[in-house]
Amino acid sequence: MKLTLLDYTIIVIFFIISLLIGIRASKSAGKNSSEFFLSGRNMPWWLLGVSMVATTFAADTPGLVTELVRKNGVSGNWVWWAMLLTGMLTVFFYAKLWRKSGISTDLEFYEIRYSGKTAGFLRGFRAIYLGVIFNIITMAGVCLAGAKIAAILLGISQAEMLIYSSIIVVIYSSLGGLKGVLLTDFVQFIIAMIGSVWATIYIVNLPEIGGMNTLLSQSSVATKLDILPDFSNTESLITLFIIPFAVQWWSTWYPGAEPGGGGYIAQRMLAAKDEKNATWATLFFNFAHYALRPWPWIIVGLASLVLFPDVESINQTFPNLTSEMQGEDVAYAAMMTYLPAGLLGIVLTSLIAAFMSTISTQLNWGSSYVVNDFYARFINTNASEKQKVIVGRITTVLLMLAAALFSFYLQSAKGVFDLLLQIGAGTGLLFILRWFWYRINPFSEIAAMLISFLIALFFFLNGKMDEPLVTVSSSVQLITGVVITTVGWIMVTLLTKSSDQETLDNFNRLIFESENKFKNIGSKIIAFLVGTIGIYCVLFATGNWIYGETSKGIIFSILAIVSIIIIQQLWKRKLLE
Incomplete structure (x- = not known):
């Protein structure tokens, strides 16, 4: 066409604006690496959120x-x-x-x-x-x-x-x-x-x-x-x-x-x-x-x-x-x-x-x-x-x-999406726990990366073959990667030494200061669940309004508003700090 x-x-106007912004920002970005990579650590939430x-x-x-x-x-x-x-x-x-x-x-x-x-x-x-x-x-x-x-x-x-x-x-x-x-x-x-x-x-x-x-x-x-999804379709x-x-x-x-x-x-x-x-x-x-x-x-x-x-x-x-x-x-x-x-x-x-x-x-x-x-x-x-x-x-x-x-x-x-998921399969739990579980160490992370990458590489190359060695769905591939990688890095964690106590103490002082690392854990879990439900309710409400399902749209909209109020109250009472 x-x-x-x-x-x-x-x-063309868009390209010109983009280039002008880059040229304008270069005056401060070229000063040092902090400005170039972190913009001086002075960015507001709305600009960062929109950028994400x-x-x-x-x-x-x-x-x-x-x-x-x-x-x-x-x-x-x-x-x-x-x-x-x-x-x-x-x-x-x-x-x-x-x-x-x-x-x-x-x-x-x-x-x-x-x-x-x-x-x-x-x-x-x-x-x-x-x-x-x-x-x-x-x-x-x-x-x-x-x-x-x-x-x-x-x-x-x-x-x-x-x-x-x-x-x-x-x-x-x-x-x-x-x-x-x-x-x-x-x-x-x-x-x-x-x-x-x-x-x-x-x-x-x-x-x-x-x-x-x-x-x-x-x-x-x-x-x-x-x-x-259709719950009758297994x-x-x-x-x-x-x-x-x-x-x-x-x-x-x-x-x-x-x-x-x-x-x-x-x-x-x-x-x-x-x-x-x-x-x-x-x-x-x-x-x-x-x-x-x-x-x-x-x-x-x-x-x-x-x-x-x-x-x-x-x-x-x-x-x-x-x-x-x-x-x-x-x-x-x-x-x-x-x-x-x-x-x-x-x-x-x-x-x-x-x-x-x-x-x-x-x-x-x-x-x-x-x-x-x-x-x-x-x-x-x-x-x-x-x-x-x-x-x-x-x-x-x-x-x-x-x-x-x-x-x-x-x-x-979808192929790229599946490939990226497969490469990272089994590493997620490690990234969640490493802030809190002292036993996790560098060998844990190296093992997780290598195992997940090798499994992903195998399935990727296998899929490119005229006669694949194994024929399984992407879901089975993902679960296979998750299970093998997770078991692998946990075993490595238990068989190797944790970081020295001085490093762990310095880390805890920097990140958690003098507070308990599980401070307000109950309130945070509630906020996590309520926030998740609230955003899903907005998603469902929008869909039902589009479909013309007014009653469902109203119900999900009300639930979303209630979720916002609950999180606001938790923040107001400083229970999420």
């Missing part, structure tokens, strides 16, 4: 949600909705602890929590493991999604798309540091939400769709509307509901939903003004990510079933898609081709914004690991602040290049 001059104008949400609003997320809806209905989203429990655990138990630590990256945690040379080795090893390997896989998935969108809406190849977008995102990420990322995230989130909601309204009212009531009554859509219940809630949320490490906090979520918490801002930022993120944002994508996914009932119909409409780029996740971009001039420009800009927001965050986060936890710790311990910033900028370029190249080996948003 062809874009109009108006569409191109909107896109914008980062998870990746180019692949609308495609992932669309794929889940087309294959398993609305209830298919429980594979990621269940991760809300992980997020709320971070809000009420770990956000303040991270900010209290005063570290620059979450990997510095290892040398204040553990003792000996193995603590330093673990920090450097995980810097490369997460900041480079894991990070490249994550960004490659986003690059693939961006390439699919570009192929349909712009008619350009994957290589062309990656060259154009990489140049822009690398420039403002390497110039502006975290402050540049945060400011552009704020702009990008606003554009993304406006584009997403507006596009959904327009698509629902297309003559081919006929409005919301007609859409919901379509035979291909009516069977996909249930928010909860396979669906286990895959979409039981495994995510019973196993996945606490046992797997996934970007943006790390048990106990971590990655770019921890980076945002560490950049907060204080502990209160760190907590509120994380709470806003979980509310917006799970309750505020999903429904426009879900509705578009449902509408796509009317216009593109199967993958073959998409392939026939867009013959330029290569076999590697075909799939259910392409349906979201395919639906955007029905938008008029101007609105198409806004939506395409929002998708570009989503791509850039995620990639810029991953680049800044990954380079912070390489610089602070590898280069300055092991390669050049006397590195000046200017040298650190230069290395950070070089790393940004190299990470982007590697991610772009690896994206050619991936195929679908």
Whole structure:
């Protein structure tokens, strides 16, 4: 399809704004590594919270949600909705602890929590493991999604798309540091939400769709509307509901939903003004990510079933898609081709914004690991602040290049999602307990990483074989990884020595001060449960209002308000400190 001059104008204006923000922020970001990676630790909760949400609003997320809806209905989203429990655990138990630590990256945690040379080795090893390997896989998935969108809406190849977008995102990420990322995230989130909601309204009212009531009554859509899975369908219940809630949320490490906090979520918490801002930022993120944002994508996914009932119909409409780029996740971009001039420009800009927001965050986060936890710790311990910033900028370029190249080996948003879950399978419980269980040591973490990665590598390569050695579902693969990895690292923990007592005492004084580490544990558990229920109620209320189920919408809305009041009272009485 062809874009109009108006569409191109909107896109160009967005690029100019992004570059200007990066150039403006570079004046302070280049001063020292603290400014470049943590923006001087002076950021307010609302800016950090929006940045967290914008980062998870990746180019692949609308495609992932669309794929889940087309294959398993609305209830298919429980594979990621269940991760809300992980997020709320971070809000009420770990956000303040991270900010209290005063570290620059979450990997510095290892040398204040553990003792000996193995603590330093673990920090450097995980810097490369997460900041480079894991990070490249994550960004490659986003690059693939961006390439699919570009192929349909712009008619350009994957290589062309990656060259154009990489140049822009690398420039403002390497110039502006975290402050540049945060400011552009704020702009990008606003554009993304406006584009997403507006596009959904327009698509629902297309003559081919006929409005919301007609859409919901379509035979291909009516069977996909249930928010909860069919409890009479054992396979669906286990895959979409039981495994995510019973196993996945606490046992797997996934970007943006790390048990106990971590990655770019921890980076945002560490950049907060204080502990209160760190907590509120994380709470806003979980509310917006799970309750505020999903429904426009879900509705578009449902509408796509009317216009593109199967993958073959998409392939026939867009013959330029290569076999590697075909799939259910392409349906979201395919639906955007029905938008008029101007609105198409806004939506395409929002998708570009989503791509850039995620990639810029991953680049800044990954380079912070390489610089602070590898280069300055092991390669050049006397590195000046200017040298650190230069290395950070070089790393940004190299990470982007590697991610772009690896994206050619991936195929679908759900495939990337499953791969990342599998790599982190079985490590989650360790990250939850390491703040409290003194026996956990560097060998525990090394064992968890190696075991989970080797299992994930086996299943990944096995799936690429013409005749796989084993044929099992992704759910069985996940449980296998969780069980073997969890048992493995617990055994290593019990067979090896804990950190020395002096290190443990210093850690407890820094993080918990003179207080009991389980202070107000009962109130925090209540807040965790009530907060989780409250956000789910907002999610359910929104869905039922859209479906025209007024009575259910009112009930869930009231329950959400009650949840807010309970948490406010707990905070007011200082029972969550």
